[in-house]
Amino acid sequence: MDLTLVGQGLLSGVLFGGVYSLMAVGLTLIFGVMRVVNFAHGDMMVWGMYLAWMLATRAGIDPYVGFPVCAAVLFTLGWAVQRGLVHRIVDAPHEMQILLMLGVALVLENAALVAFGPDPQRVRSPLTASTLWLGPLFVDVGRLVTFGVALALTGALWVFLGHTDLGRRIRAASDNPYGALVIGTDVGRVYAIAFGIGAACVGAAGALVSPILPFQPAGGLSLSVASFNIVIIGGMGSLLGAFVGGLLVSVAESLGAVFLAPSMKELVSFSLLIVILLLRPAGLFGRRAA
Amino acid sequence: MSPPLLEVSGLAKRFGGLQAVAGLSFAMADGEMLGLIGPNGAGKTTVFNLLSGFLTPDAGTVRFRGESVAGLKPHAICRRGLARTFQIVRPFPHLSVLANVRVGALGRHPDAREADARARAVVARVGLDGKRDAPAGSLTLADRKRLELARALATEPTLLLLDEVMAGLSGPETADMVRLVSGINADGVSVLLIEHNMRAVMTLSHRLVVVSFGEKIAEGPPARVANDPRVIEAYLGEDYVHPAPA
Amino acid sequence: MTVPRVAALVVVLALAALPAVLSSYAVTVFIFIFFYAYLGQAWNLVGGYAGQLSAGHAAFVGLGAYTAAMLSMTLGLTPWVGMFVGGALAAALGALIAYLGFRFGLRGFYFVLLTVAFAEIGRIVALNTDAVGGALGLYITFTGNPRQFQFQDNRAYYYVALVMMLAATALVAALERRRFGEYLKAIREDENACEALGVDTFRYKLLAMVLSSFLTGVGGTFYAYYLFSLQPNAVFGIPLSVEIMIRPIVGGAGTALGPVLGSFILSPLGELSRVYLSQGAWSGLHLIVYGVLLIVVVLFFPQGAYPTLLKLGGSMSRSSPKPPHRI
Numbered sequence: 137m138d139l140t141l142v143g144q145g146l147l148s149g150v151l152f153g154g155v156y157s158l159m160a161v162g163l164t165l166i167f168g169v170m171r172v173v174n175f176a177h178g179d180m181m182v183w184g185m186y187l188a189w190m191l192a193t194r195a196g197i198d199p200y201v202g203f204p205v206c207a208a209v210l211f212t213l214g215w216a217v218q219r220g221l222v223h224r225i226v227d228a229p230h231e232m233q234i235l236l237m238l239g240v241a242l243v244l245e246n247a248a249l250v251a252f253g254p255d256p257q258r259v260r261s262p263l264t265a266s267t268l269w270l271g272p273l274f275v276d277v278g279r280l281v282t283f284g285v286a287l288a289l290t291g292a293l294w295v296f297l298g299h300t301d302l303g304r305r306i307r308a309a310s311d312n313p314y315g316a317l318v319i320g321t322d323v324g325r326v327y328a329i330a331f332g333i334g335a336a337c338v339g340a341a342g343a344l345v346s347p348i349l350p351f352q353p354a355g356g357l358s359l360s361v362a363s364f365n366i367v368i369i370g371g372m373g374s375l376l377g378a379f380v381g382g383l384l385v386s387v388a389e390s391l392g393a394v395f396l397a398p399s400m401k402e403l404v405s406f407s408l409l410i411v412i413l414l415l416r417p418a419g420l421f422g423r424r425a426a
Numbered sequence: 427m428s429p430p431l432l433e434v435s436g437l438a439k440r441f442g443g444l445q446a447v448a449g450l451s452f453a454m455a456d457g458e459m460l461g462l463i464g465p466n467g468a469g470k471t472t473v474f475n476l477l478s479g480f481l482t483p484d485a486g487t488v489r490f491r492g493e494s495v496a497g498l499k500p501h502a503i504c505r506r507g508l509a510r511t512f513q514i515v516r517p518f519p520h521l522s523v524l525a526n527v528r529v530g531a532l533g534r535h536p537d538a539r540e541a542d543a544r545a546r547a548v549v550a551r552v553g554l555d556g557k558r559d560a561p562a563g564s565l566t567l568a569d570r571k572r573l574e575l576a577r578a579l580a581t582e583p584t585l586l587l588l589d590e591v592m593a594g595l596s597g598p599e600t601a602d603m604v605r606l607v608s609g610i611n612a613d614g615v616s617v618l619l620i621e622h623n624m625r626a627v628m629t630l631s632h633r634l635v636v637v638s639f640g641e642k643i644a645e646g647p648p649a650r651v652a653n654d655p656r657v658i659e660a661y662l663g664e665d666y667v668h669p670a671p672a
Numbered sequence: 673m674t675v676p677r678v679a680a681l682v683v684v685l686a687l688a689a690l691p692a693v694l695s696s697y698a699v700t701v702f703i704f705i706f707f708y709a710y711l712g713q714a715w716n717l718v719g720g721y722a723g724q725l726s727a728g729h730a731a732f733v734g735l736g737a738y739t740a741a742m743l744s745m746t747l748g749l750t751p752w753v754g755m756f757v758g759g760a761l762a763a764a765l766g767a768l769i770a771y772l773g774f775r776f777g778l779r780g781f782y783f784v785l786l787t788v789a790f791a792e793i794g795r796i797v798a799l800n801t802d803a804v805g806g807a808l809g810l811y812i813t814f815t816g817n818p819r820q821f822q823f824q825d826n827r828a829y830y831y832v833a834l835v836m837m838l839a840a841t842a843l844v845a846a847l848e849r850r851r852f853g854e855y856l857k858a859i860r861e862d863e864n865a866c867e868a869l870g871v872d873t874f875r876y877k878l879l880a881m882v883l884s885s886f887l888t889g890v891g892g893t894f895y896a897y898y899l900f901s902l903q904p905n906a907v908f909g910i911p912l913s914v915e916i917m918i919r920p921i922v923g924g925a926g927t928a929l930g931p932v933l934g935s936f937i938l939s940p941l942g943e944l945s946r947v948y949l950s951q952g953a954w955s956g957l958h959l960i961v962y963g964v965l966l967i968v969v970v971l972f973f974p975q976g977a978y979p980t981l982l983k984l985g986g987s988m989s990r991s992s993p994k995p996p997h998r999i
Contacts, residue, residue, distance in 0.1 A: 221971065225971065230780040230781060231725050231780065232970050235970050236970040236971070238914075238966060239963045239966030239970065240963065240967065241963070242966065243963035249956030250956050353956070357910055364785055368782075368785075403796045406793050407793065410772075413786050414772055414776045480864070500864075500867035501866075501867045501868075501869075501870050502872075504868060509869070516864070520861060521861060528854060529854060529869050530870070533871070538851060538854070541854075580869075581869055
């Protein structure tokens with residue numbers, strides 16, 4: 137067994153974990169606040185990737201510079217989806233929410249298909265072309281920067297939720313919507329903002345990943361599943377859980393790719409999901425059980 | 427002397443740091459109407475959940491018709507003849523009143539037509555005949571309570587657990603419900619009822635068991651229990667206390 | 673005979689007579705209407721009546737299809753028998769998923785994920801197993817031999833699909849009136865209340881899933897011997913699962929006619945968008961329409977087309993009596 141290979145896989149996993157964490161944080165925020173499962177999460181991320189691609193190819197803006205734009209656009213999308221659609225069925229049975237978000241996912245994925253075609257795309261960034269050597273392991277600078285930015289964004293979100301008035305209102309609304317109403321919180325507005333932030337997270341994640349991996353419209357589902365995996369492992373509604381879970385799952389997948397054929401990587405993902413679903417749907421840090 | 431219908435011994439349940447039920451013991455005879463009363467949070471609904479299989483006791487035994495039922499699933503306990511209603515009524519909102527009751531009747535009458543006939547009889551019994559085909563979601567609270575009762579009754583129980591079946595009812599509605607429950611008991615169904623409406627529970631019950639903080643603090647005929655100082659103390663602030671006889 | 677029964681008979685007879693006047697292309701459209709109505713009806717049992725959403729029913733189609741195809745290709749077993757073996761295997765998978773899901777208390781979103789996970793695992797396994805064709809899939813040689821569940825004439829497939837749809841619908845309609853159907857509908861409303869009424873919810877949900885997956889697996893054989901090509905991404909994939917579930921949802925989940933109505937609405941729609949916008953760039957358009965439809969149905973017609981039509985019909989044919997005055 138080639139230890140360097142394992143080490144490389146480990147490093148790769150940790151670095152990519154930053155992105156996974158960011159994705160998961162977005163999903164768990166939406167669920168934690170509104171108890172809505174965003175089935176369109178992966179497809180929103182794909183749009184983040186394509187937006188970055190458009191910025192890069194049409195306006196020559198590097199994704200590492202342009203990701204805030206992607207985040208902003210996705211924020212608007214998330215906000216609109218919540219305000220226009222989800223808000224109407226807040227009290228409906230869960231099946232209705234699932235079907236609604238499934239519908240949104242279908243629209244997003246196939247709109248991307250119609251707009252951009254089915255073939256995989258990639259974004260060129262000068263950062264991904266250069267590599268750094270850490271002992272026997274190498275890492276391309278792009279991945280390192282992605283990791284750093286993702287970490288910074290997650291940290292910023294943490295601070296926002298913990299130390300700003302709006303952030304506290306979001307947490308209040310997620311804990312107790314009626315209580316939040318009583319203290320004067322416009323819960324509807326808070327929900328929309330939370331959904332927007334969740335979408336922005338994944339939009340940024342998409343932009344950050346676009347120079348690293350090829351992407352295509354059909355990839356939305358596996359990204360959604362990866363997000364669910366992480367969030368279920370880490371605990372629905374727990375930001376810390378999403379963060380830790382992101383790193384864990386990324387490392388697991390990365391190591392899995394080392395030992396198994398790359399095509400089996402998804403197999404590991406889904407099998408892991410089943411095991412986690414059966415054993416611990418509340419997750420490691422989850423505060424509410426299934 | 428026939429064995430008790432229901433024998434609860436040393437029943438206990440804790441949730442994290444809270445001991446919801448602590449060493450509760452009581453018995454019921456066949457045909458009895460027993461009132462389970464106590465201040466809010468005393469653990470009464472937890473007792474119902476333990477008896478009906480929705481919770482498993484941490485300790486103690488529950489014997490129904492001589493057999494232990496602790497640990498059985500709710501549907502199995504219902505099959506044995508112990509049925510319950512819920513404090514917050516749970517109708518099947520999109521199904522008609524009759525369809526709701528049929529679900530209960532199908533347990534003992536798997537044939538759809540027979541179950542339908544039995545269900546109609548029960549619906550008439552509780553006075554919901556005129557609203558038989560109405561969707562359960564459109565009923566008033568009083569009617570929902572009747573429906574809840576009818577559904578449980580349709581399972582042809584030997585013992586019926588009624589959880590605050592008078593809660594939220596107006597004066598006349600309560601009187602109707604009291605008559606109904608009394609009639610059911612007269613038909614031979616034993617009843618264990620949780621109630622906060624003191625007038626109703628005093629009228630209906632043969633005996634009372636008083637629970638506070640998960641423990642039994644008094645037991646006996648309504649008149650005696652109502653004057654028990656421990657009971658009055660536990661109930662500080664509750665709305666209606668039976669006046670002492672002259 | 674009652675009016676609905678006469679109407680149903682008329683419709684069935686009309687459908688039986690149609691091939692005489694339809695073009696071959698139109699016959700194909702109807703075959704898809706009937707076939708997807710059949711699959712939707714199978715889904716309806718567990719997703720509609722029992723209320724346990726499954727987004728992974730393609731797994732059963734795939735399993736049934738590959739089983740029948742492999743048995744025929746390697747052992748020469750006629751698909752007429754192979755379909756039941758495929759169905760049985762699909763039922764076993766369904767039982768496994770249901771057992772795991774319900775034993776471990778997975779409901780709603782978690783159960784949906786479980787079904788998706790199994791379907792995707794099936795897809796990946798099929799993609800990577802060379803013995804069943806791997807990524808290229810299986811190609812079934814066309815012989816047109818009815819003994820091998822193949823027909824020269826498109827119209828034969830039409831009648832097979834029609835019979836399948838009618839049989840499944842009749843089965844569901846029959847079950848609906850019996851204890852099984854009543855229990856499922858109640859389980860969908862409130863499982864705990866059902867338990868308190870003596871209903872073994874676990875058992876009935878499991879039964880619904882097993883029956884549903886069996887029927888879907890049998891349908892897989894039709895898929896294999898009508899399309900003659902099995903690709904893992906197509907036959908195990910999410911798009912197929914969506915096609916299966918969207919018809920009952922749009923038409924009316926938990927009603928016997930829902931999947932049929934849904935299929936009559938959606939299949940032509942899908943076909944139209946495929947025909948008029950079939951150039952590569954627009955190939956995803958019909959799925960966008962599906963997505964929008966799902967959203968519209970959820971927001972405005974949550975019960976689906978059939979119950980909505982019933983309500984409309986009811987309020988138009990007579991003035992509805994005022995509900996009793998409530999306090």
